[in-house]
Amino acid sequence: MPDFTVPLSSYTEKYRYKYLALFHALRSAIHDGTLPEGTRLPSTRELAEMYGLSRGSVSQAYEMLLAEGYVRTTVGSGTFVTGVLGKAPESAAATAQMTLSPWGSRMVAAMQQSGDAAEGLANTPAPAAAEALISFRDSGPREALFPSAEWKSALAWVARSKHGAHAAAAADPAGDRELRAAIAAHLRRSRGISADAEQICLFNGSMQAITLLTQLLLGEGEPAVLEDPCYYGITRAVSACGGVAVPAQLDGEGMVPRDFVARLLFVTPGRQFPTGVVLSPARRRELLAWAARRNAVIVEDDYDSEFRWSGRPLEPLKALDRDERVVYIGSFSKTMFAALRVGYAVLPRSLIRPVTLAKALYEPAPPAHQEQQALARFMLTGGYERHLRRMRRHYGAMQAALRQGLEQEIGDLFELRPADSGLLVYALWRRSPEEFQAFREAAYARGVVFRNAEIYRQTPGPPAACFGFAHLDKNALYEGISRLKEAWKDIQVTRV
The missing domain is CATH 3.40.640.10 (Type I PLP-dependent aspartate aminotransferase-like (Major domain))
Known part of the structure; x- marks a missing residue:
């Protein structure tokens, strides 16, 4: 077991989801210098064993740190702290407030419009299947397939x-x-x-x-x-x-x-x-x-x-x-x-x-x-060319499997838009906006998340979803589709 400590307990009292508590604990440790630049973080398995978490929760916390620029991953080597690159933790509000330039103020305001809050899931109850969260949000290519x-x-x-x-x-x-x-x-x-x-x-x-x-x-x-x-x-x-x-x-x-x-x-x-x-x-x-x-x-x-x-x-x-x-x-x-x-x-x-x-x-x-x-x-x-040829075959098969599964299991909910390329499937919701939000919350409760396409719009439009698949294997893909089908059944039961 690695020699590694992070003050997790104080964050578990503040955040109801384990992956959020771990993310904020690690982020604060990076900001205050406890985890300096270049520190190698434990593997997801090691950290999960140390703190009694699931590997899924640790992986999600690591993905959030990666997305905000706090860590970098190197194939075959591990996850390393890159330094203080993202937003300041909540404790920074207690420090002196500096006056930003107009450009700086606009930049901060623009960057704050992201995350679950922007997608309407910030206050949704914790997923029942959070220990094995399946995300259809774009998380980059699947590194296990990289040469x-x-x-x-x-x-x-x-x-x-x-x-x-x-x-x-x-x-x-x-x-x-x-x-x-x-x-x-x-x-x-x-x-x-x-x-x-x-x-x-x-x-x-x-x-x-x-x-x-x-x-x-x-x-x-x-x-x-x-x-x-x-x-x-x-x-x-x-x-x-x-x-x-x-x-x-x-x-x-x-x-x-x-x-x-x-x-x-x-x-x-x-x-x-x-x-x-x-x-x-x-x-x-x-x-x-x-x-x-x-x-x-x-x-x-x-x-x-x-x-x-x-x-x-x-x-x-x-x-x-x-x-x-x-x-x-x-x-x-x-x-x-x-x-x-x-x-x-x-x-x-x-x-x-x-x-x-x-x-x-x-x-x-x-x-x-x-x-x-x-x-x-x-x-x-x-x-590079050899790698591209392999990945085209793999991603082509994955996209076909995702489209077929979505159409068979929840095709009455979404209209999948045609696509002959790319690493996500865009789908228009066939029902009301209220039902779309209810479905997203029910899916989250089942341990599945997907991207609400509303965050990409500048003007109001019909509800739509983006299903990314590049980072998933077929077992996770099929399990995620199955949970989406069950989530819609959950909504029907509550209406009875």
Whole structure:
């Protein structure tokens, strides 16, 4: 048993759910320095045995810490404290209140709009099956399927190489050049994007790229066009930068183009997030014509284009961009593992210098430089392509199983939207909003959670759910669907 102590008892009195008590206890220990940066946390099994918890409760607490940036996970090595990166614990309210800048105040306000409170489950009674919680929320790829031996070999190669130990000191703020060249080659081959290494800037995840670009391109009070619904990270970035979000309507062909009075537009054409709608070729041409006419920039977030099961893949907007109006953003967090925070942007040449200079202000030397070199090695030796082929087969089968199970067991409750790619299933609720909330609470009581798609909307809309599956095995997937069916039965019993 590891030599490890966390003051859990005081938090179990405050929080009714064990995983929440553990999360807050660990988070406070990180904030007050009891668990300094670099500390290796016990495994979920070890910590569960130490405090009489289930491994499910410990796993959920670890996932929350990972989502807020307090810890990082390394395949085959464990979970490590990264430092104080997230929100301050409740005890910080007793300290002196500092006056934030307008940007800082907006950023904090934007980031507070998250979690169970935003999804309406904050005050729901504890799940009866909390000891084996099954989450259909997106938790990143399933790490058990990752080729960790190949990855470790790439890391070892970097450690042995003559430039691995010293390159970080003189690293380009735009990131490792070999990795940027490997990404450019991959995009030319797989996405039809003609780009070179100079046009690619690496980031600590795609969200950092989105935020920095928004800061550079959006002035105080200026409009930015966003899909409705869309990923809430984009909404937060616009709000934090003092911009005004302009919701764009969606239909069966994706974003509905208008002559938007704006100079910045965000879009997910390959697979609209979260609905899964693919932007039609005609709409793509219309958006590019709008950008040229308005002297605007389009930020194209191609967040999970690597996972397509059927249908002809359409060229990204960036591949059609002849006027240098599109910034293409991608990430490795869904294709590799969630803790590998490597995102990238393919920039118009006019933005290369401003973005690189801004990146240098935040990070004079890019983080995780050896991981970047290892990823370049992994791509150049063919490991990345082999991994993608395996994961396409696996995720394709998982998505088919999820869709079939949902349609068979609760198809009278949800209308599953068509999708030929992606790692989540978008489903419209067929009944009343009141019944939707009752169903979500009943599912939670059965130990199942799924994403309420309302958190992605800017304007009111019909109830909908997002079912993520990449992190689950088939046993958990089928068990989760079975519990959802039982949850609906629970509601019928209470009505009798």
